Amino acid sequence: MCWNSERFLPEVKPSHLLVRVHAASVNPVDFKIRRGDLRLLTGLTRPRVKLLGFDVAGEVVETGRGVRTFKRGDQIFAMLSVRSGGGYAEYASVPEASAAMKPDCISFEEAASVPLAALTALQALRDKGRVSAGKRVLVNGASGGVGIFAVQTAKASGAVVTGVCSSGNAGLVRSLGADSVIDYTREDFTEKTGAYDIVYDVVANRSFSACKRALAPGGVYITTIPGPATLLQGLLTSLFPGRKAAHVMVKADGRDLGFVRELIEAGRFRTVIDRTFPLSRVAAAHRYCEAGHSRGKNVITIP
Numbered sequence: 383m384c385w386n387s388e389r390f391l392p393e394v395k396p397s398h399l400l401v402r403v404h405a406a407s408v409n410p411v412d413f414k415i416r417r418g419d420l421r422l423l424t425g426l427t428r429p430r431v432k433l434l435g436f437d438v439a440g441e442v443v444e445t446g447r448g449v450r451t452f453k454r455g456d457q458i459f460a461m462l463s464v465r466s467g468g469g470y471a472e473y474a475s476v477p478e479a480s481a482a483m484k485p486d487c488i489s490f491e492e493a494a495s496v497p498l499a500a501l502t503a504l505q506a507l508r509d510k511g512r513v514s515a516g517k518r519v520l521v522n523g524a525s526g527g528v529g530i531f532a533v534q535t536a537k538a539s540g541a542v543v544t545g546v547c548s549s550g551n552a553g554l555v556r557s558l559g560a561d562s563v564i565d566y567t568r569e570d571f572t573e574k575t576g577a578y579d580i581v582y583d584v585v586a587n588r589s590f591s592a593c594k595r596a597l598a599p600g601g602v603y604i605t606t607i608p609g610p611a612t613l614l615q616g617l618l619t620s621l622f623p624g625r626k627a628a629h630v631m632v633k634a635d636g637r638d639l640g641f642v643r644e645l646i647e648a649g650r651f652r653t654v655i656d657r658t659f660p661l662s663r664v665a666a667a668h669r670y671c672e673a674g675h676s677r678g679k680n681v682i683t684i685p
């Protein structure tokens with residue numbers, strides 16, 4: 383990252399906004415990069431990401447000379463690229479094309495919990511699953527950061543939604559719109575036959591092969607963590623009719639985020655915050671998220 387040496391602020395590139403960050407959030411990608419799990423994505427020898435944090439909500443304090451959509455004082459939220467990051471800070475450099483106006487009806491903390499997880503849900507179900515009214519969608523990991531938005535995205539599209547979670551989270555997942563809930567400690571959804579048009583494996587603890595039976599003819603399996611097998615199956619199944627394997631790689635996109643903002647303002651989409659940590663306790667926030675049982679999202683507040 384480049385720094386303005388006098389003020390120790392990120393350099394404002396022509397197409398970027400300088401944002402005073404009020405809140406960021408924790409995503410599994412943060413601790414995976416910290417642990418060095420994603421070197422293929424983030425740089426084999428020297429990590430490109432100098433500062434973690436891929437969601438921000440805050441106020442624009444300066445705009446690059448090419449910026450047209452935002453002005454100083456605007457309250458925005460944004461996903462930052464997983465190749466650059468920079469959200470765990472008082473100021474962040476945010477590409478104009480990745481930002482959207484923050485919904486007026488929610489706080490900075492709530493807004494910061496939305497971008498990366500909601501875009502992962504939207505881009506998977508819309509672009510890979512071609513979700514539409516009447517489709518039967520199963521979300522595996524429905525109570526986590528991406529899962530809460532996947533259930534709502536599918537529901538907003540008119541799909542019939544089944545959420546997979548533990549019994550303690552069944553009420554939450556139903557309150558987000560799931561028509562039915564499967565408790566993964568008691569029942570294995572992969573044992574059903576032809577029951578779903580889309581299986582969205584958010585926790586990615588299943589495989590295309592394991593889920594094939596549960597998919598209807600022409601159904602799609604989508605994972606958030608593609609291994610070599612899924613990549614190969616994705617390629618092969620795209621060549622022939624039948625059940626498909628696919629994966630999602632979330633992209634920062636201000637237009638998609640604008641669509642999410644409209645859903646929030648229309649009362650059709652809401653966030654769920656599990657815990658809030660000050661920036662000084664970011665290590666504790668990572669430990670909590672890393673345990674793998676977050677109920678919705680965890681937020682970092684920047685004093």
Ligand SMILES: NC(=O)c1ccc[n+]([C@@H]2O[C@H](COP(=O)([O-])OP(=O)(O)OC[C@H]3O[C@@H](n4cnc5c(N)ncnc54)[C@H](OP(=O)(O)O)[C@@H]3O)[C@@H](O)[C@H]2O)c1
Pocket residue numbers: 409410411414498499502522523524525526527528529546547548549551566584585586587605606607630631632671674675676677678
């Ligand atoms: N490819 C991409 O672009 C992309 C983007 C975003 C995220 N991801 C990946 O997607 C994964 C999920 O992300 P996230 O933010 O949703 O994580 P998260 O918030 O940490 O997920 C936690 C949730 O997973 C549930 N869970 C744990 N074990 C489960 C099981 N066996 N069956 C069903 N649910 C289970 C937990 O529910 P209980 O407490 O009830 O167990 C908890 O609610 C991560 O690996 C992340 O790196 C990929």
